[in-house]
Amino acid sequence: MTRKAPAGDFDDDGLEVSAPKDWAAGVPGVTAALRHAREQMGVRRTALTLLRVNQKQGFDCPGCAWPEGGHRHAAEFCENGAKAVAEEATVRRVTREFFAEHSVDELAGRSDHWLGQQGRLTEPMVKRAGSRHYEPVAWDEAFGLLASELNALDSPDEAVFYTSGRTSNEAAFAYQLFAREFGTNNLPDCSNMCHESSGSALSETIGIGKGSVLLEDLYRADLIFVVGQNPGTNHPRMLSALERAKKQGARVVAVNPLPEAGLMRFKNPQRPAGLAGRGTVLADRFLQIRLNGDLALFQALNRMLLESGAPGALDREFLDAHAHGFEAFREHVLGLDWDDVLEATGLARAEIEAVLGDVLGAERIIVCWAMGLTQHRNSVPTIREIVNFLLLRGNIGRPGAGVCPVRGHSNVQGDRTMGIWERPKPAFLDALAAEFGFEPPREHGLDTVEAIRAMRDGRAKVLLGMGGNFVRATPDSAVTEAALRRCRLTAHVSTKLNRSHAVTGEVALILPTLGRTERDVRETGPQLVSVEDSMGMVHASRGRLGPASEHLLSEVSIVCRLAGAALPGSGTDWAAMERDYDVIRDHVSRVVPGFEDFNARLREPGGFTLPHAPRDERRFPTATGKANLTVNELEVLRVPEGRLLLQTLRSHDQYNTTIYGLDDRYRGIKAGRRVVLVNPADLARLGVADGALVDLVSEWPDGAERRAPAFRAVSYPTAPGCAAAYFPEANVLVPLDSTAEISNTPTSKSVVIRLEPAGP
Ligand SMILES: Nc1nc2c(c(=O)[nH]1)N[C@H]1C(S)=C(S)[C@@H](COP(=O)(O)OP(=O)(O)OC[C@H]3O[C@@H](n4cnc5c(=O)[nH]c(N)nc54)[C@H](O)[C@@H]3O)O[C@H]1N2
Numbered sequence: 027m028t029r030k031a032p033a034g035d036f037d038d039d040g041l042e043v044s045a046p047k048d049w050a051a052g053v054p055g056v057t058a059a060l061r062h063a064r065e066q067m068g069v070r071r072t073a074l075t076l077l078r079v080n081q082k083q084g085f086d087c088p089g090c091a092w093p094e095g096g097h098r099h100a101a102e103f104c105e106n107g108a109k110a111v112a113e114e115a116t117v118r119r120v121t122r123e124f125f126a127e128h129s130v131d132e133l134a135g136r137s138d139h140w141l142g143q144q145g146r147l148t149e150p151m152v153k154r155a156g157s158r159h160y161e162p163v164a165w166d167e168a169f170g171l172l173a174s175e176l177n178a179l180d181s182p183d184e185a186v187f188y189t190s191g192r193t194s195n196e197a198a199f200a201y202q203l204f205a206r207e208f209g210t211n212n213l214p215d216c217s218n219m220c221h222e223s224s225g226s227a228l229s230e231t232i233g234i235g236k237g238s239v240l241l242e243d244l245y246r247a248d249l250i251f252v253v254g255q256n257p258g259t260n261h262p263r264m265l266s267a268l269e270r271a272k273k274q275g276a277r278v279v280a281v282n283p284l285p286e287a288g289l290m291r292f293k294n295p296q297r298p299a300g301l302a303g304r305g306t307v308l309a310d311r312f313l314q315i316r317l318n319g320d321l322a323l324f325q326a327l328n329r330m331l332l333e334s335g336a337p338g339a340l341d342r343e344f345l346d347a348h349a350h351g352f353e354a355f356r357e358h359v360l361g362l363d364w365d366d367v368l369e370a371t372g373l374a375r376a377e378i379e380a381v382l383g384d385v386l387g388a389e390r391i392i393v394c395w396a397m398g399l400t401q402h403r404n405s406v407p408t409i410r411e412i413v414n415f416l417l418l419r420g421n422i423g424r425p426g427a428g429v430c431p432v433r434g435h436s437n438v439q440g441d442r443t444m445g446i447w448e449r450p451k452p453a454f455l456d457a458l459a460a461e462f463g464f465e466p467p468r469e470h471g472l473d474t475v476e477a478i479r480a481m482r483d484g485r486a487k488v489l490l491g492m493g494g495n496f497v498r499a500t501p502d503s504a505v506t507e508a509a510l511r512r513c514r515l516t517a518h519v520s521t522k523l524n525r526s527h528a529v530t531g532e533v534a535l536i537l538p539t540l541g542r543t544e545r546d547v548r549e550t551g552p553q554l555v556s557v558e559d560s561m562g563m564v565h566a567s568r569g570r571l572g573p574a575s576e577h578l579l580s581e582v583s584i585v586c587r588l589a590g591a592a593l594p595g596s597g598t599d600w601a602a603m604e605r606d607y608d609v610i611r612d613h614v615s616r617v618v619p620g621f622e623d624f625n626a627r628l629r630e631p632g633g634f635t636l637p638h639a640p641r642d643e644r645r646f647p648t649a650t651g652k653a654n655l656t657v658n659e660l661e662v663l664r665v666p667e668g669r670l671l672l673q674t675l676r677s678h679d680q681y682n683t684t685i686y687g688l689d690d691r692y693r694g695i696k697a698g699r700r701v702v703l704v705n706p707a708d709l710a711r712l713g714v715a716d717g718a719l720v721d722l723v724s725e726w727p728d729g730a731e732r733r734a735p736a737f738r739a740v741s742y743p744t745a746p747g748c749a750a751a752y753f754p755e756a757n758v759l760v761p762l763d764s765t766a767e768i769s770n771t772p773t774s775k776s777v778v779i780r781l782e783p784a785g786p
């Protein structure tokens with residue numbers, strides 16, 4: 027059986043390829059951002075909006091979860107933050123006439139880029155059973171319809187409540203409360219596909235599934251690893267922080283199969299001096315590792331530390347006082363085979379030994395990472411091994427050192443803190459029960475991959491998405507689309523049109539909502555919401571622009587009104603929460619530890635920092651009561667002859683499934699996204715010419731053939747044996763059952779493929 031790529035995947039016009047860049051940001055970054063913003067918003071609105079990003083009385087940038095820092099530049103925005111804002115603050119509109127003109131089938135034939143370009147959604151729409159068009163529907167009727175479908179299910183567990191990571195803390199808290207009062211823990215989220223592996227590894231080893239460093243720690247570090255991350259595109263403000271860290275003496279080691287421009291050199295667009303000249307060299311050392319080689323790399327470093335004998339190679343005092351499992355760990359790592367390390371990493375032994383020199387010379391070490399580590403089968407063991415590495419030298423729980431998983435969506439960490447999780451802790455449920463006087467379900471719910479299986483098999487029949495683009499962000503596109511089409515009802519709370527509105531259940535709803543940039547005024551006055559950044563800082567966000575349409579409701583309103591319709595017997599005062607978000611925050615302050623006195627502290631300038639036991643007091647709330655050193659088996663991922671290991675990643679012109687444009691400036695790709703980047707030696711070995719049109723075919727033991735047709739092969743300096751193509755066009759290749767151990771995250775960064783000449 028062949029799993030086909032969705033129609034609508036093809037909108038390339040005139041691909042151009044040039045040499046990749048070796049530096050990021052600077053003038054082209056600013057001009058690109060302003061051009062994009064003006065196209066979407068016009069000149070006046072551009073000026074008004076961009077000045078409000080991440081300012082003290084402004085809104086939180088919807089771009090990424092990187093923290094803001096105490097000192098703000100006059101306009102602290104980055105190119106890609108500006109694009110994210112422009113995408114939301116666009117003056118383009120999707121109206122009822124648009125839906126009368128375009129059937130869902132026609133929309134399903136459009137590209138992600140085209141769909142996103144149509145503008146903001148303006149009123150609630152319904153696609154009724156049997157119809158192929160959306161039509162307008164009043165809010166109350168929409169809630170009534172959703173409520174009656176939910177209440178018609180045989181069990182609450184037949185409903186799935188998905189969340190993407192832009193949802194505010196207030197909306198997220200209300201949403202999980204609604205799902206649990208309704209009777210299910212089916213609360214999958216984008217985190218399941220993102221940093222779940224980090225959360226799993228960190229909870230087990232240090233007792234809290236979040237990073238342990240604050241921004242000021244970066245400025246105090248001696249050595250910073252940036253592993254499996256492309257900050258120049260995905261966290262541009264991190265480059266300013268790295269630049270400052272370097273000025274204060276830090277060395278940076280970048281570990282990546284690709285020589286990403288943002289890792290190499292940085293020109294700070296916020297600083298006049300940054301615009302001219304060569305900029306700052308960021309990575310003092312670049313390890314061009316093979317995909318999936320990181321466990322081997324860090325295990326090798328650990329082995330060398332154990333064997334080193336250099337004074338201070340191990341922090342004995344810390345290990346004795348705070349760590350558990352040293353002997354078993356030591357014994358295991360000393361048995362590491364160097365041949366395996368060299369094969370898995372593709373690095374020379376001397377390169378790894380040189381890093382050991384950096385490590386021994388550094389008192390304070392931070393390791394930062396993102397999707398390059400979390401989306402592999404062995405992601406959890408890899409991250410655990412990094413924790414081992416830091417623990418050996420006492421690099422957790424002291425200034426200038428620690429673990430720094432760099433989160434994606436701007437409030438993905440906060441959503442989890444608010445209880446968006448399919449596997450809630452009993453203590454959280456107990457607090458919820460005490461506060462709201464109901465018995466929450468205790469059985470774990472479905473994560474994203476399990477939810478797709480349940481829809482595929484008819485065990486789940488209603489999907490509600492709080493933001494995001496479920497059908498497009500998930501793996502195995504053909505399987506997932508068929509699963510959604512089997513549903514009785516699919517409904518999405520959204521700002522912009524996307525493919526999840528076009529690939530639907532029998533009945534479908536579009537529930538359009540206010541974005542971060544917009545004023546949210548309720549009976550009690552203008553509301554603010556809160557978010558938590560990647561470093562556990564909570565702060566307020568206030569929209570300033572007029573709403574995109576008078577018919578929009580806030581996410582909080584949508585949840586509260588839906589709850590009112592679907593839970594007639596609820597003892598919760600949903601109307602009070604909708605009227606005044608302070609009421610929600612008062613509930614949160616009694617349910618979630620660290621949020622005591624939430625309303626007052628949120629209104630203090632800059633917000634507040636959540637407690638983090640390992641960072642604050644070197645206390646590790648794990649099962650053993652100590653920081654756990656772990657034993658992680660190294661299995662070298664061997665790709666069969668004639669095959670490549672494919673990673674799926676982001677271009678410079680997209681925000682996940684939202685495609686801003688068809689260029690990937692830093693990588694030298696223009697006007698096209700259907701490209702596969704392959705090392706020149708591999709192209710030669712495989713007999714594929716640079717520029718040839720090929721199909722990507724993924725291989726998986728279920729026997730099904732997953733094919734992404736018609737990609738241009740581009741000769742590119744990636745690590746040998748490794749290839750790269752863009753998400754989400756390549757998602758069709760990621761088998762649903764190919765997931766990480768423990769975290770169940772799809773293995774979007776290791777897919778075995780072969781290249782075939784493209785069919786006719
Ligand atoms: N502009 C913009 N900003 C974004 C996003 C966006 O789409 N656009 N998305 C947001 C979200 S949700 C997230 S999660 C983050 C994602 O931020 P990133 O994780 O930076 O995003 P990816 O494009 O997936 O890049 C993965 C990087 O890891 C490298 N890599 C892949 N596999 C491996 C490996 O096995 N080992 C090592 N060492 N490196 C590897 C790749 O070459 C690439 O540089 O960005 C957030 N910010």
Ligand SMILES: Nc1nc2c(c(=O)[nH]1)N[C@H]1C(S)=C(S)[C@@H](COP(=O)(O)OP(=O)(O)OC[C@H]3O[C@@H](n4cnc5c(=O)[nH]c(N)nc54)[C@H](O)[C@@H]3O)O[C@H]1N2
Nearest residue numbers: 190220493494495499519520521522524674682683753774
């Ligand atoms: N192959 C492959 N797949 C991946 C990844 C990968 O690297 N490779 N990365 C994974 C990762 S890290 C993530 S986080 C997921 C992302 O998965 P999602 O979060 O589900 O996807 P997004 O594309 O970020 O969602 C975009 C949509 O969110 C809606 N939206 C935007 N802002 C708001 C808002 O303020 N409120 C509401 N209600 N809606 C809003 C808009 O309608 C927009 O179309 O994808 C994952 N999928």
Ligand SMILES: [Mo]
Nearest residue numbers: 220221434435
């Ligand atoms: Mo993400």
